[in-house]
């Protein structure tokens with residue numbers, strides 16, 4: 683067995699307020715210019731509010747081409763409908779993994795007029811060879827997510843990929859992606875520490891959404907409070923410890939595609955010509971046909 687090399691936190695950033703869809707207030711953790719360093723991930727948004735005015739507008743009909751959108755609901759309900767007649771209700775603890783492929787035109791609308799809405803949308807790039815595949819979905823209710831208790835009292839919810847937890851391999855319902863996407867929601871008890879192996883070939887990110895954690899690399903610990911994303915450096919494990927109030931953290935990993943990224947809004951391709959084609963296809967109604 684090779685020695686464990688703990689990954690250092692090499693970059694820490696805080697989400698910034700943004701608005702998308704029909705006036706939905708959200709926190710853009712990363713995305714847009716400079717997102718290459720998160721390869722194969724393109725964007726992470728956190729949406730969360732007690733104020734209906736911040737989310738009721740939802741995300742009316744809009745297109746996507748060339749990547750995958752992953753919506754993870756913590757609280758609230760969101761209805762998804764697309765131009766092909768697919769329809770799915772996202773409920774707390776559930777995930778929708780949508781492969782836009784060559785194209786989808788869909789809406790994502792809140793199914794409540796009051797109360798709390800909270801969740802995440804992660805954009806995962808597709809390799810050039812898979813960008814023009816037909817659109818597909820995996821709708822995963824909360825009970826389909828692989829849950830494993832940690833020795834220290836916490837819980838891991840494995841949405842995608844595989845993770846060795848206390849000597850046991852836990853595999854999420856989404857696996858076999860070219861990007862080797864790993865997506866885990868970790869709930870840590872007060873002061874709970876855990877060390878998890880992460881394949882050395884994956885780019886790895888941690889996003890604390892409740893409480894705070896310390897990340898222990900080869901040198902010293904770095905605190906990652908709620909609302910902060912940490913990008914991890916080279917190594918084959920992560921070592922974290924929750925603060926006195928516990929912590930909830932997304933662990934996101936993926937194999938970099940190392941291909942050119944050309945993005946225009948909801949289209950993510952490899953060249954300008956392909957973006958122009960996507961726009962022509964959208965205007966002529968051919969995006970997803």
Ligand code: MN
Pocket residue numbers: 741744746751788790
């Ligand atoms: Mn969308």
